[in-house]
Amino acid sequence: MPTQQLDYFTSLVTEDEHFPLTEAAVAVAQHAYPDLDVQGVLDQIDQLASKLRTRISPDTTPIQRLQILKHFFYTELGFGPNPNDFYAPENSYLHQIIENRRGIPISLAILMMELGQQIGLNIRGVSFPNHFMMRISLQQGEIIMDPLTGDSLSKNQLQEMLDPYLDAKGYRGELSLPLNLFLRASSPREILSRFLRNLKMIYSEDERWERLLGIQERLVILLPESVEEIRDRGLIFAQLEYVRPALADMQRYLSEAPGAEDASEIREHIATLEGQTKLH
Structure with missing residues (x-):
């Protein structure tokens, strides 16, 4: 086990206050790709953000920024799920996802959150059972978004997705847990x-x-x-x-x-x- 890579990873995740989630997620892949240039991958993400920023002006409202980001990410760049091989490890490695434009909800969310941050949007991750989500606070209210598609999900849709999990865990009837409990923003460490x-x-x-x-x-x-x-x-x-x-x-x-x-x-x-x- 190359200790240099583990030391680098340790240095990234030691403190909660300054936790570089994107860099740490890219660095995870070094166990499988020892020669991976982490900074090179971060530069690629920054290049995408620079391209995105050209479409934003100081008076672009947050909701417009979100629409521009979604169009850029899903329509122009073509990011989305890998239906043929959802469980391939490559769907979790950010450098592969940038190349192939295919990922799982959490890996796509990390990229979306990073790009959003670079255009002044606070997109946070939500560890929803069985399907990672994104949460954006706007003047119009809270939006819960599916990282695979960029679709906003209603309370009813989220409850439908949650019910099988509650059933499996025996959290129904008197023990039923409220939906909001599962929609809180997760920390970068989580x-x-x-x-x-x-x-x-x-x-x-x-x-x-x-x-x-x-x-x-x-x-x-x-x-x-x-x-x-x-x-x-x-x-x-x-x-x-x-x-x-x-x-x-x-x-x-x-x-x-x-x-x-x-x-x-x-x-x-x-x-x-x-x-x-x-x-x-």
Whole structure:
């Protein structure tokens, strides 16, 4: 694992106050593309923003700015979903998305938010269940927008999208949770953790352990308080037969969460790994 790249990523995500979400999201791809020129990708985004700014004047209202941004992003540049291969990891890597114009909701939203910011619009991300959204505050009110299409969604449409999630979690009837709870703006750290967890899911399902480790290392850095992420890194180390770091992570997990539901399972993993080290 190139420590230089991890040190760079660490430097980006240490503070919440100055959290360069776009740069950090671009930098995530360095685990899979070690020679990626992060600054070069940021320059490409800035070039798009410069082109966009030529269409804006000081008296362009926020709602007009939003319409100009949407037309530029979806119609002119042709950004949108990748219906043929929605779960390809490339749909999460910003440098690939800029090239192919295809992404998933969260990756497209990060680009839209960056371009919006550069023309004076405050577009924020919303970690809506199963589909990342964008939120824009205008004089006319709050708009919730689908990053795949730029469509504004009504309360009824959002509720319809939310209901299957509430059903699956058992949050219906007396326990029903209000829609607004799911529409709050997410912090850059929350957005990046969801961004990374999408990739974690993709690489886990494909059992691409080396790639998965690159993502998991970054989750541990991003969420230093989360012992579950340390446990997961240990389990990935074990898959790759990196026995010592696997043991260190799992033991740390048990020491910090001795009453965890999966504690006995993790102890079994540790016993197996310790048995392996004795055989050597």
